Structure formats: structure tokens, C-alpha cells
Amino acid sequence: MTSPIAYGPAQLLPGEHIRITTNPDTEPFWLAAKEHRLTACQCASCGTFRMPPSPFCPVCSSTEKAWPDLPGTGTVFSYAICNKNFMTGEDFVYVPVVVDLDGAPGTRLVANITGCSAEDVHIGMKVTVEWTPIKDGWVLPNFRSV
Amino acid sequence: MTWVNADKCAIVGVGATDYYIRGKSWPRTINEMAGEAILKACADAGISVKDIDGIAYYSGALAGYLDKFDTGSLMETLGMPNISFTAALTSGGGGSVGAIGLATAALMNEDCKYAVTVMAVQQVPTARLGAAFGATLPSPELSFIQPAGLFGPGHLISVLTRRHMHLYGTTRDAFGEIVMSSRLHAHNRPKSIRKSLLTKEEYEASVMLADPLRRLDFCLESDGAIAVITTTTDRAKDCRNKPAAVHACAHGASRNWGRAFSWMGMPDPEFSSSGHKFTADRIWSQSGLSAKDMDVALLYDHFSSMVLMQLEDYGFCERGEGNDYVLSGKTRYDPATGKGVNGGVPVNTHGGNLSEAYIIGMTHILEAVEQIRGTAINQVKDCEFALASGGPAPIPVSSLILRSL
Numbered sequence: 001m002t003s004p005i006a007y008g009p010a011q012l013l014p015g016e017h018i019r020i021t022t023n024p025d026t027e028p029f030w031l032a033a034k035e036h037r038l039t040a041c042q043c044a045s046c047g048t049f050r051m052p053p054s055p056f057c058p059v060c061s062s063t064e065k066a067w068p069d070l071p072g073t074g075t076v077f078s079y080a081i082c083n084k085n086f087m088t089g090e091d092f093v094y095v096p097v098v099v100d101l102d103g104a105p106g107t108r109l110v111a112n113i114t115g116c117s118a119e120d121v122h123i124g125m126k127v128t129v130e131w132t133p134i135k136d137g138w139v140l141p142n143f144r145s146v
Numbered sequence: 147m148t149w150v151n152a153d154k155c156a157i158v159g160v161g162a163t164d165y166y167i168r169g170k171s172w173p174r175t176i177n178e179m180a181g182e183a184i185l186k187a188c189a190d191a192g193i194s195v196k197d198i199d200g201i202a203y204y205s206g207a208l209a210g211y212l213d214k215f216d217t218g219s220l221m222e223t224l225g226m227p228n229i230s231f232t233a234a235l236t237s238g239g240g241g242s243v244g245a246i247g248l249a250t251a252a253l254m255n256e257d258c259k260y261a262v263t264v265m266a267v268q269q270v271p272t273a274r275l276g277a278a279f280g281a282t283l284p285s286p287e288l289s290f291i292q293p294a295g296l297f298g299p300g301h302l303i304s305v306l307t308r309r310h311m312h313l314y315g316t317t318r319d320a321f322g323e324i325v326m327s328s329r330l331h332a333h334n335r336p337k338s339i340r341k342s343l344l345t346k347e348e349y350e351a352s353v354m355l356a357d358p359l360r361r362l363d364f365c366l367e368s369d370g371a372i373a374v375i376t377t378t379t380d381r382a383k384d385c386r387n388k389p390a391a392v393h394a395c396a397h398g399a400s401r402n403w404g405r406a407f408s409w410m411g412m413p414d415p416e417f418s419s420s421g422h423k424f425t426a427d428r429i430w431s432q433s434g435l436s437a438k439d440m441d442v443a444l445l446y447d448h449f450s451s452m453v454l455m456q457l458e459d460y461g462f463c464e465r466g467e468g469n470d471y472v473l474s475g476k477t478r479y480d481p482a483t484g485k486g487v488n489g490g491v492p493v494n495t496h497g498g499n500l501s502e503a504y505i506i507g508m509t510h511i512l513e514a515v516e517q518i519r520g521t522a523i524n525q526v527k528d529c530e531f532a533l534a535s536g537g538p539a540p541i542p543v544s545s546l547i548l549r550s551l
Contacts (some may be wrong), residue, residue, distance in 0.1 A: 020285055080305045
């Protein structure tokens with residue numbers, strides 16, 4: 001199901017206003033992103049993936065973590081179409097997407113998508129990662145339509 | 147298996163301030179609005195405020211998101227000599243009706259004799275619920291959500307709503323019907339903030355704020371305070387008004403719901419749900435009742451689509467059939483018969499958060515009590531059981547059945 005409204009190109013929110021924080025559980029994900037490597041937190045004991053990264057594996061309670069390189073591709077699970085950048089107050093068409101990550105079953109990222117019109121985004125759409133520099137030297141994974 | 151504490155406690159007093167459009171309650175203060183609601187609830191119950199010895203909050207005792215309820219301050223100004231129970235459910239508005247269960251736990255444990263549950267909200271420009279995530283540096287957990295531009299609750303809910311439309315063919319027409327039905331119920335209420343009747347054309351002209359949700363799919367942003375007093379059913383006999391018995395009450399959620407739309411990791415079918423299945427199952431198990439036994443349903447309606455998803459989670463219809471259920475008019479109240487329309491159970495006979503006012507779930511408890519008493523403005527005929535809900539929100543969400551004894 002696509003939107004009946006013509007919004008025009010889906011844009012990425014500008015990185016210069018975006019900030020994140022990290023903690024010891026989440027930092028490896030963001031350090032990999034700085035090197036343009038998409039990873040997800042995997043239990044080093046039983047192999048179960050979990051995102052966002054958290055202290056324990058919810059299946060086996062292990063704290064051992066692995067950070068494998070993922071293909072950087074995925075599938076749109078759901079999305080919204082937004083038309084205002086609240087950080088600046090300007091009209092701005094962007095599409096927050098929830099993406100099922102390939103290579104890490106059960107994990108998702110929430111990001112923006114570009115490379116298509118907002119009204120053409122749809123559930124089931126294939127996407128590939130796109131890296132956006134943000135504040136404080138961090139890098140944010142976004143997605144581009146394939 | 148009937149709940150061991152079914153009907154052992156009752157809501158005996160309700161009190162509310164005027165309702166205001168966001169920010170317009172200033173220069174009133176949180177404690178003054180909360181105090182007025184508590185004093186009115188005491189008068190309604192026929193007790194002195196000095197009889198209050200328990201406070202059961204929700205939302206972590208946050209008053210809106212500006213202030214925090216401090217039991218000491220309320221005692222200091224209202225004069226309660228001792229408080230022997232002061233506690234809150236965690237997280238946010240999802241715990242609203244669950245706070246009545248917290249009060250019941252306190253009463254059944256003989257921690258207190260009269261427990262008040264209160265919410266006051268005041269959204270001055272620096273504290274706006276609708277932009278809860280917007281202005282702050284995200285936590286490490288929310289750093290996986292907020293950078294995508296999901297700034298407010300409406301953005302987050304729209305992502306869940308989209309998945310529901312995808313899986314089940316749910317239409318915007320159904321959301322429009324929920325808003326129009328809500329407005330119809332608010333129309334004859336003096337305190338409603340939005341009371342003019344709404345046409346489908348007007349709904350469709352409402353600006354799309356987070357596609358698929360329009361401005362009118364979002365609830366009101368309002369200020370005001372509401373307090374309710376719960377006591378044991380034995381003590382309730384000495385109160386001024388007819389008691390509304392706590393027949394069943396539950397809070398919580400499954401892990402598959404958990405942090406909900408601040409996580410976005412929920413599998414199907416929880417992702418495109420209201421997250422209420424767990425507490426709905428609990429109150430049905432506690433009471434031996436089901437949705438069809440309810441005479442009225444007061445469903446937390448911060449967003450229109452979440453009414454539809456609650457109808458599914460509580461079993462008013464099957465999952466995926468909310469669209470057709472709503473479009474058949476079954477959420478409407480028919481004043482001619484005092485019943486629902488087309489065999490439905492009337493939903494949000496007070497106009498809900500969408501049209502009357504948003505006091506973070508308390509208006510639903512107030513309406514449930516009035517329906518049980520038989521004093522509601524849109525009174526359901528022979529109302530024996532009233533369902534009220536809190537959430538959809540990150541855990542806890544909550545469910546309550548009030549009963550006419």
C-alpha cells in the first residue's frame with residue numbers, strides 16, 4: 001500500500017542537527033558505523049541477534065557479544081511519511097522506515113530512506129545502507145531504495 | 147477463575163477541574179489543579195480530604211511531563227495528617243486505569259483506607275507532550291529511534307498503523323469514522339474542547355501530520371486535573387454516591403510489546419496492535435467475562451487508529467476485522483435507545499481524548515464511573531459493566547472493569 005498523496009523525493013534528515021549518545025553496550029555498533037560497517041549485536045554463546053544492543057542475551061542470558069559484518073541490505077517492515085523537520089521547523093519530506101536487516105534475523109533498524117519518492121515507499125521494499133555523517137563525528141546508517 | 151479481590155473495592159468519588167487547551171491553564175499551578183480535583187472527589191465521596199491516607203499514581207507520578215507529584219507537597223497544602231501508601235506504576239499514561247489496581251492492592255493490604263489517584267497536566271510551551279522526544283538528547287536506547295525523525299508519539303504510532311493497513315487492508319475511512327463518532331459523543335458535553343460535529347469531508351481536509359495519520363487522528367493537547375477515590379466496598383456503603391466496584395483490573399504487557407513504539411522490534415501481530423492483548427486476557431480471565439458482556443468501552447484514544455487496534459485486542463472483533471467493525475457504526479452511541487448501534491458496544495461516550503479532553507487517561511475512568519452510577523451525559527441504558535483502558539504505550543498498558551453492584 002502506497003500513499004495517495006504526491007510528496008516528492010524522500011530526503012534524509014540533515015546530519016548536522018542529529019545527535020546520538022552511546023553506552024558500553026551500544027558503542028561497538030556506532031564505532032563500526034564510523035567505518036561504514038553495518039553490524040548488529042549477536043550473542044556469542046547461542047547466536048541469537050538482538051537490537052538495540054543490550055547487556056544480556058534474552059534467550060540464554062549470556063553477556064558475550066559478537067559484532068559480525070552484515071550485508072547492509074534489508075526490507076522495509078513499516079514506515080511513516082513526515083513533512084516537517086522539527087529540528088529546524090522547515091517543511092521537509094522524509095520517511096522514517098523500520099527495516100528488517102538481512103543476515104541478522106529478528107533485528108531492525110529505524111532510519112530514513114532516500115532514492116525514491118516518498119509516496120513510492122512500500123512495505124516489502126528492498127533497501128541498502130547509506131551512511132550519513134552526524135554531529136560529534138558519528139555516522140548514522142540510513143537506507144536507499146534498491 | 148474469579149479474581150479474589152473482585153468487587154471488594156470501589157471508586158466512590160470523582161473530581162475534575164475545567165479542561166483547557168494546551169497551556170491555557172496558566173497561571174494555575176499543577177498542585178492547585180490537582181488539589182481542586184482531589185477536594186471535589188472528596189466532596190463527591192462524602193469524605194473529608196483529611197481521610198485520604200493513600201495515593202496511587204501512574205506515569206511514575208509525573209504530572210504531565212513538566213512536574214512531578216510530590217506527596218509531601220499535596221499533604222502540606224491539603225492537610226492530610228498521615229499517608230500510609232504512596233506509590234506509582236512505572237512508565238507513562240498506559241498505567242492510568244492500572245492505578246486503580248494499585249489502589250486496590252493498597253486497600254486489600256490494609257495499607258490505607260481511602261486511596262486517591264490523581265493526574266494533573268499543564269503543557270506550557272517548554273513542556274509539550276506531543277514533542278516528548280523532540281528537544282532532548284536521545285538516550286543510548288532512543289539513539290536507535292530518534293535520529294530517524296520520529297520526534298513525537300504521532301510519528302511513532304503512524305508506523306504501527308501503516309503496518310496494520312498493510313496486513314489487513316485497514317482504511318483511513320475507519321480512522322475517520324472513529325474521529326467522527328468521538329465528536330458526535332462530545333457534541334452535547336459542556337466541557338468538551340472539540341464539540342462541533344465533524345463531516346467526512348472535514349476529516350479528509352485535515353492535514354496529514356504523519357501519513358497515514360491526520361491532525362484530527364491525534365488527540366487534543368489539553369490541561370486540567372482529575373482525581374478519583376477508591377476505598378473498600380464495605381466503606382463505600384457510607385459514601386454519598388453509588389459505588390463503582392472494581393470488578394477486574396490488570397496492568398503489564400508481553401515482552402513482544404515491551405518498549406513498543408520506542409523499540410519497533412515487535413513481531414507480528416503485536417507490531418500492529420495496541421499491545422493490550424495481555425491485559426485484556428487477564429481481565430477476561432479474572433472476571434469470566436468477554437467483550438460482548440461490556441455495556442460501554444472507554445478506550446484510551448490518543449490516536450484514532452489505536453481505538454481500532456484495541457477493539458481487536460479486547461475481542462470486540464477478530465484481529466484484522468477492526469476496519470469493518472468500525473465502519474459498520476458499532477462504536478457509536480444511539481441516544482434514542484441508550485445502546486450501541488448495529489449491535490456494537492458504544493465506545494468513548496464522553497468524546498474521549500480525541501474530542502473532549504486529554505488528561506492522560508483519567509477522563510475514561512471518570513466516564514466509566516458516571517456510566518455505572520447512571521449519571522453520564524450519554525448514559526448507556528442499564529449499564530452494569532464498563533471497560534476502561536490505559537495505553538497503548540510502552541509497558542505497562544492497563545485494563546479495568548467497573549461494575550454496578
